[in-house]
Amino acid sequence: MRGARSIPFDALEDNPLRLLSLARDLRRRKARERLGLFVAEGIRVVEELVEGPIETRGVLVGPALAATPRGLALRERLVRAGHTVVDVGEADFASAADTDSPQGILAIAEQPRVGPEALAQRLDGPARLLVLDALQDPGNAGTMLRTAAALGATAVVALPGTVDLWSAKVVRGALGAHFRLPAVHVAWEPFAAVLRDWSVALWGADMAGDPVDTLAPAAPDRLAIAVGNEGAGLSDVVAAHADRLVSIPIAPGVESLNAGVAAGILLYALARRPAAAHAS
């Protein structure tokens, strides 16, 4: 059995096929967690990845990439920049790909090692954390990361029970958000300690909460906004520890908003925005 992070960069260059088998391994959450690696698939996500600060271990290319000038240009750019680029056949690429119609490129890269401590470093000023409280749908999680990055959130925090933020589908749906803001899996206790030590308020989205309109003017400088599981809502521990519950008023008879849409509205409504914008 291999230990954590036991595959040195050089070994990939010595044996290109190891990159393929590594990409296949990384389809499993356990392998991603053990190795601290993830897969970014598709032209656009790989473009975003290599422009960002995250270290890339190697790139797997299938025949489909040559179908577009943009794909060819990306391959050339990667080779020029000194990345390990391994070409494989269509069937091999498909065996590692997460999509049904692969664009023919995926990169293996390192998950940034962002723990609660690194999160705390971001909290010496005003902050907005988006907290995923046992969110299970990878499409929703990807959209929420994308939304958090777009709306200027400080970080995205995934509490236990949440889909792996480093799964291929979440990374793809987030369109590069992982490379712009910290995306952190953390257990409740260390997260609660960060909230306490840095005086970050925790507000939980709940239909029984106060309307976000009325709460928005009183939103504190440092605020964590928790959105619960698609079906079950907030977890017991988050509901019990939330400083406030906040709701988005909806029409009678309609069950709920999509979790990604709800997160977007809350991040927008509770943004640190000059009060003048509302009063004008």
Place this chain on the structure above:
Amino acid sequence: MRGARSIPFDALEDNPLRLLSLARDLRRRKARERLGLFVAEGIRVVEELVEGPIETRGVLVGPALAATPRGLALRERLVRAGHTVVDVGEADFASAADTDSPQGILAIAEQPRVGPEALAQRLDGPARLLVLDALQDPGNAGTMLRTAAALGATAVVALPGTVDLWSAKVVRGALGAHFRLPAVHVAWEPFAAVLRDWSVALWGADMAGDPVDTLAPAAPDRLAIAVGNEGAGLSDVVAAHADRLVSIPIAPGVESLNAGVAAGILLYALARRPAAAHAS
């Protein structure tokens, strides 16, 4: 060849298998448009359907429905209420179903005949229309309908180039929104006439527009909010005729928000809400 709406309700009772073949037909947009029918699939959506005002032609049931008490209860309720319920085998059900793992129930129902005229009847008071301007992703369209219903929009209007709002995937994703508010496909000219005749302002979502924060206090009583295609943005005709362009400010370097999230934030921010909520 059958003419439009040529399948009388009675014929279904005489020949149950015709319901199966009709459900299969309705997987195609052309068939849905020609017959004015659509398919609602899944326990929850069928529950919502039969509680709403829309006429149901018949219900197809597969063996999977018996797997849950909720499914069994729904079947019983439909039979008691006098609906045509046809049981078919698993393979037959799968041949008509749109999902990979069908819950074993789908209903064939009538698309409400809501044209521009019926839309106009909703416009004698304050109104919010959500306009889908060539939106192509059925998941986004379903989320946007669900969001529009939840946030109290008056209607959803689909301009040419938009995915069929009555496709099985959109209906499923909208979680019953089709049964709560008008969902209308309309060409630009008749829609423009409605806007003109009823003094409805048209605001288009565009990154180059004025920030929604600053525009919100000036939002008119009757407002149509147009969200453009996922890649291309607003169509030329909507961009040219919009009274204003409105943007959601996002962080530099991030390309955009998901169309469904953007629609949610705009509907929330531009809702007809007491100004006191902002000033408090």
